[in-house]
Amino acid sequence: MVGSKKNGLLLRYIVAIVLLIIMVFPYLYMVLNSFAAWDQVDKRVIPTEFSLRSYQWLFGGGDVAIPRPWIQAFFNSVIVSAGSTVLMMVTGVMVAYALAKMNFKGRETVNNLILFQMFFPAIILLVPTFLIVQNVGLYDTYWAMIIPKAMSLWAVFMYTNFFRAIPDTFIEAAKLDGASNLQIMFKVVLPMSKSITAVIFLFLFMERWTELLWDMLVVRSDQMLTLNVLLSQMFGPYGGYPGPMYAASVLLTLPIIILFLFFAKKFQEGMQFTLK
Incomplete structure (x- = not known):
């Protein structure tokens, strides 16, 4: 009886953790890719090289024909x-x-x-x-x-x-x-x-x-x-x-x-x- 309760509690924890990962991962993916090297953006699930180039690009107004504020x-x-x-x-x-x-x-x-x-x-x-x-x-x-x-x-x-x-x-x-x-x-x-x-x-x-x-x-x-x-x-x-x-x-x-x-x-x- 005690074992079944522990198994049920463990199952709920596992389901909760899986759901949490599913909910949080898109945001983590966005954050990681915002710091990723440009040649790795959307190329890997978890980038291996990071830089501040994306933020520098934003703070500098961009480098396209019409910089945006x-x-x-x-x-x-x-x-x-x-x-x-x-x-x-x-x-x-x-x-x-x-x-x-x-x-x-x-x-x-x-x-x-x-x-x-x-x-x-x-x-x-x-x-x-x-x-x-x-x-x-x-x-x-x-x-x-x-x-x-x-x-x-x-x-x-x-x-x-x-x-x-x-x-x-x-x-x-x-x-x-x-x-x-x-x-x-x-x-x-x-x-x-x-x-x-x-x-x-x-x-x-x-x-x-x-x-x-x-x-x-x-x-x-x-x-x-x-x-x-x-x-x-x-x-x-x-x-x-x-x-x-x-x-x-x-x-x-x-x-x-x-x-x-x-x-x-x-x-x-x-x-x-x-x-x-």
Whole structure:
């Protein structure tokens, strides 16, 4: 009986390890090939010679007929993703606090409309949003990539559910001390929501960081390209440079990995709440 349990546990470990290897190997392959000598890129499963040539090629802007701003594109992605995520977090907190802790006429209607809107495919609003951006003169600017992504209904939904679980006694005590709703929201409620904030932040940042279609529509000049858009253009004139393509892909994943490692503990706590 004991032996069968040990065999079953060993089998589960083996299956888990195999699945982990299958999941992680594509990323390891990408990292290894980004550092591989150019004559070994995609030639071996595990390269035997390594160099920084692919990264030097990127940092130098490339050596094709029209050098592309890889580093500028990376910082464009940082600016756009950080700006959009901060705005989505702020608007999410404010709307969710009103829905969860404030009584006003039509609150349930607003909440139901938000839930209803979450089922709409985002592509439905793509054309009208693009026309608005173009008509107000924001085309080919950072604002064209940031403002239309300034609110996340998913963030509102997550924050609303979490705020409802916070006892009203904390809110009432703060009001007795003379705190306004804005002060209560950012000095009482939000500090108590660090775990769910970590989950929301990571998901929103990752979603915005990997955005491609919208950024392709509202950006024209090379200096405004995000890294995702620039990567999508590599398969044309840059198709003969797989090493730098892998290197740019590694750069694209780096911020997400760093943020996840930094917020890992709070992320786990927040996920435990969402799974309850």
